[in-house]
Amino acid sequence: MSSSDPALLVLTDSQDIDEQHGARVEVANGLASPSLHSNGDNRYKPSLFHRMRHDKSVLCMAVSKDRIYAGAHRGEILVYRLDTFEREAVLVGHSSSVLGLALSSDYTLLFSSSGDRTVNVWDTSTLTLLYSIYSTYDTGDVFCVTYSADLQVVYLGAQNTSIQWYDLKEKESRPRPKPSAHPSFRQDRFFDSSGPGGVRTPRQCSSERPRDTKGSLSLEIDKHYIRQYAHFGYVYCMLLAAGSIFGYRGEEVLISGGGDGAIKLWRLDADNSGALRSLGQLDDGREEGHSVLTIALDGMFLYSGRLGGEINVWDLETRQLVRNLKTTIGDVLTLTIGGGYLFSAGMDGVVEKFNSQYEPVAHFKSHAGLVLSSAFTIHKGKAMYVTGGNDSTVSVWDVSDCHRTQATGLRTTNEQLFDSLRAFVSYRTVSSDARYKGDCRRGASWLRALFRNFGAATHMLNADDGYNPIILAKFRGNAATAAQRKKILFYGHYDVIAAENEKGKWLMDPFSLEGIDGHLYGRGVSDNKGPIMAAIYAVAELVSEKALEADIVFLIEGEEECGSRGFSKTIQDNKSLVGDIDWILLANSYWLDDHVPCLTYGLRGVIHASVQIESNHPDLHSGVDGSSRLDEPLKDLVLLLSKLTGEKGSVLIPGFYDPIMAVTRDERALYDEITKVLLERNPDLGDSEELADSLMRRWRDPSLTFHGFKTSGPNNSTIIPHLARSALSLRLVPNQESHVIVKSLIEYLHKEFSKLETKNTLTITIDHQAEPWLGDVHNAIFKTLEAAIMEVWGPIYGRRRSSLVTRPAAPSSLTSPPSRPVTSTGPTTSNTLAHGSVTPPDSPVILSPTGTSAQAPMRARKPLYIREGGSIPTIRFLEKEFGAPAAHLPIGQASDSAHLDNERLRLLNLYKGRDIFKKVFRDLPRK
Structure with missing residues (x-):
């Protein structure tokens, strides 16, 4: 009232x-x-x-x-x-x-x-x-x-x-x-009155006062x-x-x-x-x-x-x-x-x-x-x-x-950024489903119009085979001639993973952006529409302030979630239109936890392959036609795949590990800093050496994974299939060239297959490949990003201490709040350390603007330099094609649930991301 x-x-x-x-x-x-x-x-x-x-x-x-x-x-x-x-x-x-x-x-x-x-x-x-x-x-x-x-x-x-x-x-x-005069010690005339027979139940007066008194x-x-x-x-x-x-x-x-x-x-x-x-x-x-x-x-x-x-x-x-x-x-x-x-x-x-x-x-x-x-x-x-x-x-x-x-100039306020992101998320730009082809086109057209409204020169680059178009947008800097201006390329993607809410797993319609508890919920808000909007508005503000010195080139594709189909060829065909590039920047990943900003300097590459063995006979019945002398495709496939890995998952392809770089002293120091920060907040993560080794296995060690088998014929236990196929992937690390590994894989499989002396035939198909990437953490773009993060986010806090508030977990619906405030928790290692916060349970805090404990000691600290186990196919390609170094700025938190139900992005991270981009676009050309 x-x-x-x-x-x-x-x-x-x-x-x-x-x-x-x-x-x-x-x-x-x-x-x-x-x-x-x-x-x-x-x-x-x-x-x-x-x-x-x-x-x-x-x-x-x-x-x-x-x-x-x-x-x-x-x-x-x-x-x-x-x-x-x-x-x-x-x-x-x-x-x-x-x-x-x-x-x-x-x-x-x-x-x-x-x-x-x-x-x-x-x-x-x-x-x-x-x-x-x-x-x-x-x-x-x-x-x-x-x-x-x-x-x-x-x-x-x-x-x-x-x-x-x-x-x-x-x-x-x-x-x-x-103290006894306080109302909490007084007798209540109603509740403390005598009952039947004049008997009064003694009242238990607690000396405990509310927490903050x-x-x-x-x-x-x-x-x-x-x-x-x-x-x-x-x-x-x-x-x-x-x-x-x-x-x-x-x-x-x-x-x-x-x-x-x-x-x-x-x-x-x-x-x-x-x-x-x-x-x-x-x-x-x-x-x-x-x-x-x-x-x-x-x-x-x-x-x-x-x-x-x-x-x-x-x-x-x-x-x-x-x-x-x-x-x-x-x-x-x-x-x-x-x-x-x-x-x-x-x-x-x-x-x-x-x-x-x-x-x-x-x-x-x-x-x-x-x-x-x-x-x-x-x-x-x-x-x-x-x-x-x-x-x-x-x-x-x-x-x-x-x-x-009534505003003057460009409308680049936080509210306009929010409104633009809400409109962007409303387009169902799902690249993996042909039903949304029209939505992808409409989303691309809307994005191009937004660039135009802010003064960019734009082009719609159409890819072969009917793939979704790439938006090319250029903002021109203030310098008089193009030769005097540095060029920064920002890469992103407007396509998203499919989302549906038929079973009510989302808090709301996945394609209707909604603000809940300081976060924005919607498909693509974190991966990658939110970061794209933050970058666009950063440039727009510099333009309105007449403070943009460099040319900022945006390449926003619509097929990243499907392996960037058609991207490389389309960029090569239009390279002159893109022009020369000095630096490459992208923002398509997440912090290690929900509290400490990060910079990503390495990604693993990937090879997706299919191995198929086929006979010249039809599907057979094992009881009628089964024989120890029969060359069964599935049996041959199992024997062949067993030659790819050895003890503890080691990969047996000849020369596979030869190019891998040893851990340097400087790199080890980065892992020491990561484990120190994580263990300060989460001592339950265990030993620092074990945590560092776990991260290295996911970030800098290659691997080979089998993803399943498919066979011909009916799905019953008596069939001998005439065809057997398996899908596998190899995750590569820097210095491993994907084309070299592909050649070695094919040669090795054919060699081992010949040893089987079978009448069946082998077919190896390379479905997709992406190069690993390793950035130089000492170059100008990383140093500019580091300085911008430290300025925008301010001091990064130390270990949490008991104080005033517990961070609430997300209830299942708006009308069904949690029974009590709880602290969100998550897995203990890797980037998804990254699909949930690693805040210790039941740790009350009063939140600072960065979402950390205002009671913990403050100290200036650099962002964490991290690598990731996943792959982004375009980074290494863009570096090679334009001869420019790349850097990767994670904007989202570990608990953003990208690709999952209830994907979200903290509103504060969106605004801070915009501020970081603005400082980088302004300061990097001066380096």
Whole structure:
């Protein structure tokens, strides 16, 4: 039950200046979200921007310049960042539900009231509890709280019908209350009363206080600072208004609403520690009315929400009832004013929106249960409406469809980056399925149009055999002649792995980007559409700032998930169009865990082959035709494949290991740093030597794998097939040339096959091959990337220490939150160390902007230099073709689930990735 901030836009104006942000806002036509359950004029329907999940109801809310504070059932205050929507902290200072939140006018103090009969005062810069305020009387639940910064007085509205206050200027002069005076030690007149026969069950009073109350100062309200029976009912809501409205210039007036249906006005006595002096009440002519549950102030107009769906509009200058609105949402539990509109919400999770003429213009579903709290804010020019409900979620709605900031120049804000990525993900660019051929073309055309909008010269390079086209886009630098400008090539791919949600494994439609808990969910958002958008917007910002010195060339293909079919030939055919290249950059992988940025400097190559043995006879019956003298293709195939590997999986192809480089001292140092960092956070990973050896086996050792057998004939146990085939792959490491290994493999298999002296025939098919890649970690592009990562991400934290919050795992649905916050865990080695976070279980932390522990010691540290076991066919080809060194920047976290259900990318990583690209594109040409 939250009232809105009084310092918001005036409802009666269709255009306004937001003083806080200095931005001009205007009414504009918007588009409704396709998933919105709503009616009314499409221009006024908001779209869901992000949703944060919890495991308890969200009861109240306050919004500052950069944070959302949400009070929850059972005493928690959730703190979210407005730029990335990550949960920054969970504050536990109450032993019962948080019922009211308020911020000081300068946002330095947060006030929380609770069912535990206390009001807490928090320092928002450190997120620590300063004071805990309580009354000498039994107040019952404290429903609301507000603060006069001028008087430094805290006001609270209570269940026992009183309004009480505490003058913080007196906190040092007043005597300290005894610990036993705290409400948690008092007897409750109802729950601790005598039972039948006069027997009372002894109450177990625990000395344990809520976690974050340690070190705070307890303050007791003097009995003289209490206005008993301020209402003849619970005091549900309060706010402060400028006294000039009532003729008291330079003063503040407290407005309160209660369960008696009354709205009362109170003058604050500055000479008497803020004591209340009655100014009467607003009279609508009724002897009594429905309870006033929420109030909101907009200039001289006051809006009150009541039981039964009634909203009253009051003119405070004349104290007259101007309008009586009847909503369709049932009981009005929360009112918010912003952007020239009134938002009312309550029962059934529905929000109703009114314009300045008090006409309902939108009606939409915000929560699966009750909407209990709401707020409006403009963050970096983006208007947002925030709601909290008893479905344990906080929803952030984009209301810029009604009020849009007039921006100058290119629209390269975080919000525009998000909007572009949402549009990009909506194209089902699945290259492996012919049904989506049209979607791939439409996605490529959309991407080309985006490049054009930002000023790039573009070409659509069509590949042979009907493969998806390659987008070539060039941004020209500022230097006068092409010869003076360096050229950086960015490689990426717009095609994605197939995704379907028929079994409900995804949280939402895989091709409808949705923000949840600080992450963006959708197929391709991490692999590779998010990094592509980050790179494009980095260049666009440099162009708009006239700070782009190099030519940036984008090559975005549509067949990477199918082995980059047709890529090499198409680039060779159009090499002159691409031009000379000085450096190559790509971003198509992930960190080792969820916390430490990485740079990838090595990939294994791959050869996919099929080995087939066939006889000249048809399929036979083993009982009729079986003989020890019969040359059976499957038997020959098994004997032949057994010659490829030896003890412990060693590959027996002659000369296979000869080119492999030994581990150097410098390379070993990189592995030592990796294991040190991983073991700091995850001591359960074991011995550092074993961990390093495990990573080396996956990253720098070659391997041979058999993937299965296929035979002709019916699938039963009596058939002797006339044909047998097996698929195998070889993973190669740097210095192993794929064409050399292919030649050795074919020669070796034919040689061993001849030894079988069989009448069958052998066929070997090379289905795909890609070269391994090893970058030079000492060259200019890696050093520029390293410097950019350290600047953008800042200090990287040491080992986690116990503090304030546990990172939640993802529940199975938005309406089914986890039973408690838990820490996500995952495998213990390799890049997927990489399909799940390696954060230790049950490790509470307060999150820094990088998602690491703010309590751990900070130290500047370089990103981890890592290799990967997988392959990207194009890297080595591009290096050879253009004679330019390549570098690989992982943007995603280990838990991004690329290629899996619920693929995601952290919003913070998307924005930070854009910032890193911007610094690299700006600084690398100066090297």
